[in-house]
Amino acid sequence: MSKSELDDLAAELAEFAPPEKKSGRTAIEERVIAGFEEIQRFVEKQGRAPQHGEDRDIFERLYAVRLDRLRALTEWHALLQPLDRQGLLAGAPAAEGSGDEAIDIDELASELADVAGENDITVLRHVRSGAEKRAAEEIADRKPCEDFDTFKPLFDQVRNDLSLGLRVTRPFGQYATIEVGHWFILDGQTVYVAAEGEEFDSPQGKKDARLRVIFSNGTESNLLRLSLARALYKDETARRITDPDMGPLFSDTLEEGDLESGTIYVLRSLSDHPFVNEHRDIIHKIGVTGGKVETRIANAEHDATYLLAKVEVVATYKLAGINRARMEKLFHRLFSSARLNITINDRFGHPVQPEEWFLVPLFVIDEAVARIKDGSITGYVYDPKAAKLVKA
Numbered sequence: 001m002s003k004s005e006l007d008d009l010a011a012e013l014a015e016f017a018p019p020e021k022k023s024g025r026t027a028i029e030e031r032v033i034a035g036f037e038e039i040q041r042f043v044e045k046q047g048r049a050p051q052h053g054e055d056r057d058i059f060e061r062l063y064a065v066r067l068d069r070l071r072a073l074t075e076w077h078a079l080l081q082p083l084d085r086q087g088l089l090a091g092a093p094a095a096e097g098s099g100d101e102a103i104d105i106d107e108l109a110s111e112l113a114d115v116a117g118e119n120d121i122t123v124l125r126h127v128r129s130g131a132e133k134r135a136a137e138e139i140a141d142r143k144p145c146e147d148f149d150t151f152k153p154l155f156d157q158v159r160n161d162l163s164l165g166l167r168v169t170r171p172f173g174q175y176a177t178i179e180v181g182h183w184f185i186l187d188g189q190t191v192y193v194a195a196e197g198e199e200f201d202s203p204q205g206k207k208d209a210r211l212r213v214i215f216s217n218g219t220e221s222n223l224l225r226l227s228l229a230r231a232l233y234k235d236e237t238a239r240r241i242t243d244p245d246m247g248p249l250f251s252d253t254l255e256e257g258d259l260e261s262g263t264i265y266v267l268r269s270l271s272d273h274p275f276v277n278e279h280r281d282i283i284h285k286i287g288v289t290g291g292k293v294e295t296r297i298a299n300a301e302h303d304a305t306y307l308l309a310k311v312e313v314v315a316t317y318k319l320a321g322i323n324r325a326r327m328e329k330l331f332h333r334l335f336s337s338a339r340l341n342i343t344i345n346d347r348f349g350h351p352v353q354p355e356e357w358f359l360v361p362l363f364v365i366d367e368a369v370a371r372i373k374d375g376s377i378t379g380y381v382y383d384p385k386a387a388k389l390v391k392a
Contacts, residue, residue, distance in 0.1 A: 065356055155192070202224075
């Protein structure tokens with residue numbers, strides 16, 4: 001390591017170092033140790049190493065940059081390892097181009113210009129800490145939503161979409177944009193971004209805007225977009241709720257270029273079981289297969305899944321580019337309130353309760369397919385007493 005590189009590191013740490021100690025070490029060594037001790041105190045207090053990220057307090061960001069540099073500059077390890085009771089030097093520096101490792105240390109230093117006292121970089125004289133600012137911002141104007149009745153049907157529909165599998169949740173960090181119409185789960189509450197004000201440049205140089213954010217508990221807030229992002233990053237259980245995405249839907253015939261990915265089939269049992277015999281016209285099995293339906297049901301009379309009886313195919317619907325397992329779950333959730341509750345003994349005498357048979361008329365299944373195809377299924381549930389789909 002060159003002398004100029006050593007001097008650069010010393011310069012970075014000098015502003016935050018306590019007065020030099022009389023211990024026989026050079027001024028540079030004392031400053032390096034002082035900077036390392038600041039990191040150690042952070043770890044003792046927080047129980048973890050400092051991390052990069054705009055959602056982190058500015059001091060933590062500084063410590064994370066500093067720790068990466070000290071890990072990379074192995075020439076200082078002989079000096080610091082006897083002091084490294086927490087094993088901090090053993091970690092690897094952040095990957096090139098990721099996180100805050102390339103952050104301008106002078107930019108951070110300028111934000112700490114009002115530090116009170118040369119020996120304490122964690123107390124500000126004239127400004128609030130980043131954590132205090134964020135805490136104030138993240139509860140900005142939280143108040144009852146006076147027109148929540150307007151939004152409640154949207155929350156109900158999203159909940160129904162999730163139960164049907166039409167929407168799923170994903171960790172926020174996998175897709176971190178925030179736009180009007182987006183849905184999230186934050187601190188156990190479903191969150192809807194209802195409106196966005198005019199964009200402006202934040203002090204960090206990023207685009208920001210004031211949002212109208214509605215919460216499922218009937219409150220709302222005028223959070224900044226960056227503040228909502230920080231809160232979502234901070235909450236380890238936060239999730240993004242995806243938009244309904246059925247993908248390519250079925251048709252009786254596949255268009256040129258479509259790839260058939262399976263078939264939804266509806267079966268009627270020919271079992272002589274008393275209950276099945278009495279209600280045969282409304283007892284149906286709904287399934288999805290990637291092969292031929294005929295092959296799937298060839299040995300139905302030997303399979304408890306098929307009620308140990310032959311079956312007849314009463315309807316099929318071709319799929320194009322759809323996840324078969326997801327589609328099958330969608331139907332089973334939609335008609336779960338009408339699941340056939342019947343127990344039969346398999347060929348070994350063991351009791352079995354088949355789960356893919358439902359007390360649903362065929363015309364209702366046809367309607368469900370049509371509504372899945374046009375996307376309107378998201379607003380409906382099955383009413384077993386009325387034996388029809390009704391608006392959620």
